[in-house]
Amino acid sequence: MKASAKANANIALIKYWGKKDKTLNIPFNSSLSVTLDKLFTITSVEFNKDLSNDIFVINDSIQSDSEHSKLSLFLDLVRNRAGINFKAKVISENNFPTASGLASSSSGFAALALAATKAAGLNLSPKELSILARKGSGSASRSVYGGFVMWEKGEAGVDESSFATQLFDENYWPEFKVVVVILQNEKKDTSSRDGMNNTVATSPFYNVWLATIDEDLKNLRNALKNKRFSALGETAELNCLKMHATMLTAKPSLVYWNSQTVELMKLISKWRAENLEVYFTIDAGPQVKILCLDKDLIRLQKKLSELKFIQNIIVCSAGSGAKLI
Amino acid sequence: MKASAKANANIALIKYWGKKDKTLNIPFNSSLSVTLDKLFTITSVEFNKDLSNDIFVINDSIQSDSEHSKLSLFLDLVRNRAGINFKAKVISENNFPTASGLASSSSGFAALALAATKAAGLNLSPKELSILARKGSGSASRSVYGGFVMWEKGEAGVDESSFATQLFDENYWPEFKVVVVILQNEKKDTSSRDGMNNTVATSPFYNVWLATIDEDLKNLRNALKNKRFSALGETAELNCLKMHATMLTAKPSLVYWNSQTVELMKLISKWRAENLEVYFTIDAGPQVKILCLDKDLIRLQKKLSELKFIQNIIVCSAGSGAKLI
Numbered sequence: 137m138k139a140s141a142k143a144n145a146n147i148a149l150i151k152y153w154g155k156k157d158k159t160l161n162i163p164f165n166s167s168l169s170v171t172l173d174k175l176f177t178i179t180s181v182e183f184n185k186d187l188s189n190d191i192f193v194i195n196d197s198i199q200s201d202s203e204h205s206k207l208s209l210f211l212d213l214v215r216n217r218a219g220i221n222f223k224a225k226v227i228s229e230n231n232f233p234t235a236s237g238l239a240s241s242s243s244g245f246a247a248l249a250l251a252a253t254k255a256a257g258l259n260l261s262p263k264e265l266s267i268l269a270r271k272g273s274g275s276a277s278r279s280v281y282g283g284f285v286m287w288e289k290g291e292a293g294v295d296e297s298s299f300a301t302q303l304f305d306e307n308y309w310p311e312f313k314v315v316v317v318i319l320q321n322e323k324k325d326t327s328s329r330d331g332m333n334n335t336v337a338t339s340p341f342y343n344v345w346l347a348t349i350d351e352d353l354k355n356l357r358n359a360l361k362n363k364r365f366s367a368l369g370e371t372a373e374l375n376c377l378k379m380h381a382t383m384l385t386a387k388p389s390l391v392y393w394n395s396q397t398v399e400l401m402k403l404i405s406k407w408r409a410e411n412l413e414v415y416f417t418i419d420a421g422p423q424v425k426i427l428c429l430d431k432d433l434i435r436l437q438k439k440l441s442e443l444k445f446i447q448n449i450i451v452c453s454a455g456s457g458a459k460l461i
Numbered sequence: 462m463k464a465s466a467k468a469n470a471n472i473a474l475i476k477y478w479g480k481k482d483k484t485l486n487i488p489f490n491s492s493l494s495v496t497l498d499k500l501f502t503i504t505s506v507e508f509n510k511d512l513s514n515d516i517f518v519i520n521d522s523i524q525s526d527s528e529h530s531k532l533s534l535f536l537d538l539v540r541n542r543a544g545i546n547f548k549a550k551v552i553s554e555n556n557f558p559t560a561s562g563l564a565s566s567s568s569g570f571a572a573l574a575l576a577a578t579k580a581a582g583l584n585l586s587p588k589e590l591s592i593l594a595r596k597g598s599g600s601a602s603r604s605v606y607g608g609f610v611m612w613e614k615g616e617a618g619v620d621e622s623s624f625a626t627q628l629f630d631e632n633y634w635p636e637f638k639v640v641v642v643i644l645q646n647e648k649k650d651t652s653s654r655d656g657m658n659n660t661v662a663t664s665p666f667y668n669v670w671l672a673t674i675d676e677d678l679k680n681l682r683n684a685l686k687n688k689r690f691s692a693l694g695e696t697a698e699l700n701c702l703k704m705h706a707t708m709l710t711a712k713p714s715l716v717y718w719n720s721q722t723v724e725l726m727k728l729i730s731k732w733r734a735e736n737l738e739v740y741f742t743i744d745a746g747p748q749v750k751i752l753c754l755d756k757d758l759i760r761l762q763k764k765l766s767e768l769k770f771i772q773n774i775i776v777c778s779a780g781s782g783a784k785l786i
Contacts, residue, residue: 384706394723396720398720402719
């Protein structure tokens with residue numbers, strides 16, 4: 137009753153921010169992401185009748201009570217489905233900093249969903265896995281798949297209505313790159329979960345944000361279909377700015393950016409004016425993800441290497457979906 | 462036919478951003494400001510029949526053709542009203558950096574309106590001066606008055622409908638301070654004029670921004686009336702964040718902040734959590750204006766003095782309206 141899985145993190149090009157069903161993690165809007173080949177989580181799960189409690193060792197650390205309880209509740213979903221009641225030992229490692237806006241929960245719950253169901257003797261379809269992973273963390277529904285992935289918003293109260301599907305696989309556009317720029321390893325102040333609930337409840341802009349998503353999704357899907365990089369980058373950057381503008385106007389205001397985030401955002405605009413075709417996207421943390429094509433990668437890396445405030449960069453292509461290892 | 466005037470700059474606590482009548486400079490929303498005692502413009506105007514062209518010397522510099530033409534058109538309003546057609550020599554000095562988000566046009570056009578009308582032999586009422594100054598720069602309508610000032614939005618096409626009035630004079634709340642923090646002396650990339658037109662035309666959030674102004678104005682007026690500083694600070698900071706969120710979502714995105722702006726914004730939130738009661742407001746430039754009361758001023762100055770990225774700070778109280786000198 138043991139299995140291990142690897143799942144890649146994903147980065148949303150059209151963002152998810154806000155739940156219409158907090159119990160089922162069903163979002164107000166559909167979102168679109170690319171799964172990344174260089175940021176991943178490896179998780180092993182063993183159900184064992186001799187254990188009296190679940191044990192979670194994540195990045196060599198024991199979890200807090202609230203994290204432990206959240207993970208145990210997630211395993212209960214698997215146990216109930218498999219008809220077992222054994223406790224589990226879960227060991228999980230990210231190859232990148234946790235909870236710093238690098239989508240660790242997307243790869244984490246996708247890997248856990250796959251490893252836990254397999255260890256429990258279940259064989260879920262990708263769609264079933266996506267629905268299960270969603271209940272651990274919304275963005276994890278997308279990391280079940282590789283390449284370019286759409287997560288359908290579905291309906292509140294209807295568990296099976298909200299899941300991800302693959303639009304294009306990881307080999308579709310090999311020239312497309314996401315350069316993850318790591319500015320700072322600190323944990324962020326406000327979790328995505330608390331931040332999005334607060335934004336939905338208090339930002340006067342939240343409904344407008346939602347009202348613009350369908351057009352952004354249409355533009356991004358068209359850009360992907362025709363491999364029109366400029367349209368993709370413009371749409372993704374604008375969608376990111378709208379999400380952060382909505383966060384900024386929550387009460388209290390949520391500012392996930394730090395000074396280096398803004399410095400890099402402004403440099404990216406400047407570089408673009410100098411014909412280096414790069415766009416940014418930023419999630420609920422300070423890190424900046426730069427979108428570019430292979431043709432501009434070396435010039436971009438040279439520019440980034442001259443910036444003293446950058447700790448590390450990770451050049452990603454589209455990666456594969458969650459798999460057993 | 463010569464006169465000199467001094468006018469103080471003002472800082473909006475409820476912001477002006479966007480014109481419903483670009484010819485008359487009539488705004489979409491009413492705004493509320495405090496006139497500052499330490500940032501001012503002194504302007505002298507002489508109409509002289511021997512001049513063949515208007516001459517403008519502003520901070521010891523000759524103006525560009527477009528700036529020259531804008532200023533000459535403003536003087537034409539005065540000449541038409543006075544029934545004269547002499548050209549003028551205008552000498553104007555700010556005691557602070559121009560066009561860096563420090564509201565130089567507010568004090569500049571208020572001083573010019575007063576000096577030019579007086580030199581032309583006119584004696585305008587404060588209301589008439591406010592209407593005239595507005596046509597040079599919207600925020601200048603407020604700098605005609607001292608203390609706390611409200612600029613009524615009025616109606617498009619109706620010149621006399623949009624003017625400022627004084628809510629409380631400069632002696633009303635002596636403990637109230639605005640600490641202007643100068644981070645950078647560079648001129649901003651996008652003028653307020655271009656930035657606001659672009660925001661109105663392209664931001665999906667612009668209408669929501671407008672829809673929230675009346676409540677912000679009501680809250681701020683109540684806070685002022687009862688000298689409730691926390692309510693004033695919270696309302697002003699939220700209003701500022703909404704304006705910047707609206708700018709961020711214009712196409713192209715307008716980011717008036719720089720890295721130091723964001724660093725200081727985050728520190729201000731942190732200091733507030735440590736019971737230093739300070740709030741920020743930011744205009745169309747990187748500088749940060751910190752709102753506080755006398756009781757916290759020394760602690761605030763000590764904190765600011767420890768920050769290496771600050772070039773200068775100017776501690777302001779509410780100042781007087783435009784006057785002849």
